[in-house]
Amino acid sequence: MQNVIVFGASGQLGNCLKKVAGERGIDYVHFLPEDEANILREDLLDIVFEKYKPTFAINCAAYTAVDKAEDDVDLARAINKTGAVNLAKQCKTYSTTLVQISTDFIFKGDAALPRTEEDPAEPISIYGLTKLEGEQAIAEIIDEYYTIRTSWLYSEYGNNFVKNMLKLGVERDELKIIADQVGTPTYAIDLAGAILDIIASGKNAYGIYHYSNEGVTSWYDFAKGIFDISGTDVKVFPIRTSEFPTRAQRPAYSVMDKAKIKATFGIEIPYWRDSLEQCLAVLASPK
Ligand SMILES: NC(=O)C1=CN([C@@H]2O[C@H](COP(=O)(O)OP(=O)(O)OC[C@H]3O[C@@H](n4cnc5c(N)ncnc54)[C@H](OP(=O)(O)O)[C@@H]3O)[C@@H](O)[C@H]2O)C=CC1
Numbered sequence: 001m002q003n004v005i006v007f008g009a010s011g012q013l014g015n016c017l018k019k020v021a022g023e024r025g026i027d028y029v030h031f032l033p034e035d036e037a038n039i040l041r042e043d044l045l046d047i048v049f050e051k052y053k054p055t056f057a058i059n060c061a062a063y064t065a066v067d068k069a070e071d072d073v074d075l076a077r078a079i080n081k082t083g084a085v086n087l088a089k090q091c092k093t094y095s096t097t098l099v100q101i102s103t104d105f106i107f108k109g110d111a112a113l114p115r116t117e118e119d120p121a122e123p124i125s126i127y128g129l130t131k132l133e134g135e136q137a138i139a140e141i142i143d144e145y146y147t148i149r150t151s152w153l154y155s156e157y158g159n160n161f162v163k164n165m166l167k168l169g170v171e172r173d174e175l176k177i178i179a180d181q182v183g184t185p186t187y188a189i190d191l192a193g194a195i196l197d198i199i200a201s202g203k204n205a206y207g208i209y210h211y212s213n214e215g216v217t218s219w220y221d222f223a224k225g226i227f228d229i230s231g232t233d234v235k236v237f238p239i240r241t242s243e244f245p246t247r248a249q250r251p252a253y254s255v256m257d258k259a260k261i262k263a264t265f266g267i268e269i270p271y272w273r274d275s276l277e278q279c280l281a282v283l284a285s286p287k
């Protein structure tokens with residue numbers, strides 16, 4: 001019998017896991033509030049692991065403010081690396097499998113082919129670096145882990161590019177969006193479903209996996225898709241990265257190869273625009 005605990009439950013992915021688990025009638029996943037399960041508080045983790053003795057722990061907790069992380073290195077590293085270490089140590093004690101969520105931003109982004117799990121990581125931001133440090137620390141402590149790298153997450157919950165565009169689209173007459181950063185958006189609801197599938201599979205195929213929606217796009221085309229589907233009337237202009245300076249550098253190309261997760265777990269992945277339509281329909285529906 002599975003017994004699963006979720007850290008970072010009030011974030012975007014945590015909320016999506018809650019929604020999908022509810023829709024599937026899964027009652028063995030426990031969503032832990034941060035005051036009960038701060039991943040930097042080893043005393044609280046001792047209590048939580050002793051209480052649940054979980055088969056799986058899903059780590060959705062992270063420092064995700066990419067630009068802010070450049071000036072907030074210690075906190076980003078504490079949450080993204082030390083937090084992961086703390087969870088891995090508990091998982092070792094309780095024979096728990098850790099599901100760690102990581103990012104396409106561990107890649108440099110100078111390749112022209114979808115990145116596989118074996119491709120070298122070379123982060124160009126503090127966020128990407130600290131997420132990679134978290135991945136590597138987990139692998140040094142335990143063998144029984146799934147590290148799932150995903151990209152460009154969005155959903156009806158939390159702060160994300162889709163909700164930001166919908167807001168800016170009504171506030172402004174025109175927007176300039178970077179067209180030379182290419183990747184794949186991921187509907188966090190789809191990712192949540194995949195995580196629950198992996199747990200339910202009963203397979204012990206531990207290691208690193210890539211998961212995003214299918215397809216390839218730029219932030220510019222993603223924004224165009226959001227405005228087309230939602231019927232938002234705003235002019236959108238494609239620009240180069242150099243025309244939109246940000247504190248952190250972002251990979252120019254971060255498309256991920258998903259062959260491994262599809263072959264290992266038989267997971268079917270929706271095309272990014274189909275999932276975007278679903279999310280926008282949810283956002284447009286009466287609350
Ligand atoms: N968002 C994205 O575009 C992408 C995200 N990812 C990865 O996916 C995962 C989920 O991201 P997402 O849900 O979007 O992120 P969010 O920022 O929405 O959620 C992260 C959650 O972690 C919580 N948290 C922060 N510090 C701690 C702590 N010490 N203990 C417990 N909880 C803490 C945050 O709480 P609070 O808000 O109070 O700080 C927040 O609720 C992360 O690992 C992220 O790196 C990967 C690719 C893309």
Ligand SMILES: Cc1cn([C@H]2C[C@H](O)[C@@H](COP(=O)(O)OP(=O)(O)O[C@H]3O[C@@H](C)C(=O)[C@@H](O)[C@H]3O)O2)c(=O)[nH]c1=O
Binds near residue numbers: 219
């Ligand atoms: C608001 C805005 C953004 N942009 C660009 C900046 C950036 O290159 C891109 C996306 O900006 P955001 O700040 O929304 O996204 P960002 O926070 O960089 O998204 C990343 O978050 C982390 C957590 C991840 O792990 C990544 O996979 C990725 O999703 O859009 C424009 O070109 N014009 C605009 O008006």
